Amino acid sequence: MEEMFPLLLILGLVTSLTAWPAVDEFNVFDYGASGVGQADDSQPFMYAWRDACNAETHSASVIVPEAGTFLLNPLMFHGPCKPRIIHFIISGTVIASGSPETWNGLDSSQWIAFKNVTGLNVYGSGLIDGQGMQWWDQSCRYHPNKEGCTKLAPTVLKFLSCNEGTLSSIYIVNSPQTHLLVLDSKGFNVDNVMIQSPQDSPNTDGIHIHSSHIIKITNSIIGTGDDCISIGDYSSNIEISNIECGPGHGISIGSLGKDGEMVLVENIHIRDSSFKGTTNGARIKTWQVGRGNIRHVIFENLIFDSVDNPIIIDQNYCDVRGKCKEKKSGVKISDVAYKNLYGTSSTDIAITLNCSRFVPCSGISMENINLASIKPGKSLSANCINVHGTEVKVKPRSCLRN
Structure with missing residues (x-):
């Protein structure tokens, strides 16, 4: 019996480690992000997401460091993912291209989107800036007679079919149109966010919920044009x-x-x-x-x-x-x-x-x-x-x- 005790102890430790594997972190700097706010950092973000989503762990984290400003073109982060929990931690500043021409040939309704990801948690002390000024200047709502005016402009953040997720402690500003969309999702919580755009910015809803259930929005400050x-x-x-x-x-x-x-x-x-x-x-x-x-x-x-x-x-x-x-x-x-x-x-x-x-x-x-x-x-x-x-x-x- 005494000889079996060390073996049982080792087996117990192995079982414990298997049940609760270490969290894997995927820093966008490690994938070549410049963080200077001028070069397009979209690919490093996609590579970091790819590895986090495919990690053989209980949870994984994409890290957007405080020390950087990251210019991103339209991105879609797809699931499902292997980890039960995905953390997307934004401590730095994420900015969109200020030019509507960036969306030529692309879906002009979105900038950053997460789709079909269960257990997603987006949070951090960072800033997400949609830089919507040029979009507002060509909006059909305020400029109906302007040639080439736009009725549809990007939403800063979309959560599409993302169940049991959260968005918290993020500052979102100047979306070209809606700031945050929760669509076709269940069990999603938004807490402690700040959303701001000018009072005269067109169609800039703070948060829009559609075809979604069991949603909580709490402890937030929202000031927009819609x-x-x-x-x-x-x-x-x-x-x-x-x-x-x-x-x-x-x-x-x-x-x-x-x-x-x-x-x-x-x-x-x-x-x-x-x-x-x-x-x-x-x-x-x-x-x-x-x-x-x-x-x-x-x-x-x-x-x-x-x-x-x-x-x-x-x-x-x-x-x-x-x-x-x-x-x-x-x-x-x-x-x-x-x-x-x-x-x-x-x-x-x-x-x-x-x-x-x-x-x-x-x-x-x-x-x-x-x-x-x-x-x-x-x-x-x-x-x-x-x-x-x-x-x-x-x-x-x-x-x-x-």
């Missing part, structure tokens, strides 16, 4: 909390149903967040031609500071306000709760619930709402059309129909 966070179709079980939003268009569900498609968004909880100088606060927007449901939504513990439309549902969303003809179709909006919302409105109508005559909003509840005008002594009003629900302690008094 929605701070927008929730697209076929998304469910979304938790958003502790967000500082502004400037921007608020936190929006939608717009949905633009092309008459069937939509479903449900189980959305937005809480403990603030809005400063935004055009909207808690917003739901759908096109009249859409079908389907938005349901089981909670807006809770929100603070508004000089917001144009603190609470707004627009079931008649249109490219040009008031120009779309009334339709008999619509996305059904139901079971939406507003609880403990406070602050100031910069317009006279603080609550706008504009619902369809043919598919009215129902199950809308308001409790402990206290909104005041930024103008001393100015009274506020609420405007409701085709809405059914209940209210308790609402100021200005809402116009819900029981």
